[in-house]
Amino acid sequence: MSQIGIGIAGTGWVAGEHIKSYQKHNDAKVVALWNRTRATAERKAQEFGLTDVKIYDTYEAMIADSAVQAVSLCTPPNAHPRETILAAQAGKHILIEKSVANDPKSLGEMVRAVEKAEVKTVVGFVLHWNLQFMWIKRMMEQQAIGKVFYAEVDYWHNIGPQYVQFHWNRRKEIAESVLLSAGCHAIDALRYFVGQEITEVSAYSNLRNDVYEYDTNLVGIMKFADGAIGKTSASFDCQCPYLFNIDLLGDKGTIRDNKIWAQEYFAGQTDWVQVPTVRPDSGDVAHHPFDGEIAHFMECIQTGNESHINLADAAKTHAVCYAMDRSARENRPVTIAEIYAEAGIG
Known part of the structure; x- marks a missing residue:
């Protein structure tokens, strides 16, 4: 696989650390941002010099972009089940910040969607x-x-x-x-x-x-x-x-x-x-070792190997x-x- 296009969902505090780490890897490129407030995403793009990034008004539009092969979910926890299921159905690999779900039913739905789509996941136990x-x-x-x-x-x-x-x-x-x-x-x-x-x-x-x-x-x-x-x-x-x-x-x-x-x-x-x-x-979060986590996510996508902290493991x-x-x-x-x-x- 050539350079992997990354979409960032949610452009708050932790998203900045994800972007920094992606920018250190030649095999990754942040190509899309989405946030509920467009102005926040625009400021994040400017902060990190993302001059050619696409900024989307809806999450659904971002994951429909063929240039996006993987997404980082940096949104609040209660949004993660829906976003994970939609990303899996769109064939995107997913890095999910914790927590991934606030109840067992939602967790099970996420696990089944990811298994069916056969996409790679890493959960943010950084x-x-x-x-x-x-x-x-x-x-x-x-x-x-x-x-x-x-x-x-x-x-x-x-x-x-x-x-x-x-x-x-x-x-x-x-x-x-x-x-x-x-x-x-x-x-x-x-x-x-x-x-x-x-x-x-x-x-x-x-x-x-x-x-x-x-x-x-x-x-x-x-x-x-x-x-x-x-x-x-x-x-x-x-x-x-x-x-x-x-x-x-x-x-x-x-x-x-x-x-x-x-x-x-x-x-x-x-x-x-x-x-x-x-x-x-x-x-x-600036103290957290996101470089290692992001490098691991990229390696899992490129090699096809499952992560030791994929969604199935994080479910436990x-x-x-x-x-x-x-x-x-x-x-x-x-x-x-x-x-x-x-x-x-x-």
Whole structure:
């Protein structure tokens, strides 16, 4: 395939990072923009020197353009199901910012549309290209801490009016929950590092900041298919800088963020080994490793290979989020199988 034409849907904050990364790759060219407000798309084109880009008044018109082979969905989360299904039906490859869907039924419809169209997808769990994530995954693959029996990942981020997305992020009809809005990064990390699927969860939540239309703090516990257990929490009310806590306890050692204790792996170890690296410690999208994500998306399109974070995989993370939200709401344990049955996926 020659240079891949990219259409950007939604030209807000995160769209700028997508455009920057596409501009670094010779095999990609941003050829089209669409935003609900045309003037916003025009300003984005000017900001990034997109002099020959087409600006569309409707999403449908953009994906009908034969010059667009792939789209980045940078719109609010509640728009993603419809946009994904339409793009798949138009034969476009799709990079979907999270969350991909706010309910199981919509998720299932998306998965089936993508499978039928046989298009490639990548979901925006961009931290897979964070250097600390990459180091931890390498340690897990090399069995440095052995088999994980307990895992804990937290997403703590005070998202208030200082953030661009706050005006819509606080609304339930758009963002749905603290997990689906952002805490899903922690669920994705748990699945990624443990290497097992979550089977059952229990959770509690509360609301501290009533500007939000949903509970802004949640804590949950989980069981994995192999018997491992775990915990996660997500908070928009934390009174501290952004934190993404990672604790992995294995039968040969322990990882705490960028520190590791593994006496078999590090012969003669007498203290924690601390790895100087780039940590996932900022909510600013400019800090996120979009270059790696975009390069991966391009590679999947060119080679025909499926992504390890395609829509089918991300559906498993979202199912856990739905289950935790339901557990907190209904005060009972919820199995992931219950969510899969509603979504019509397995």
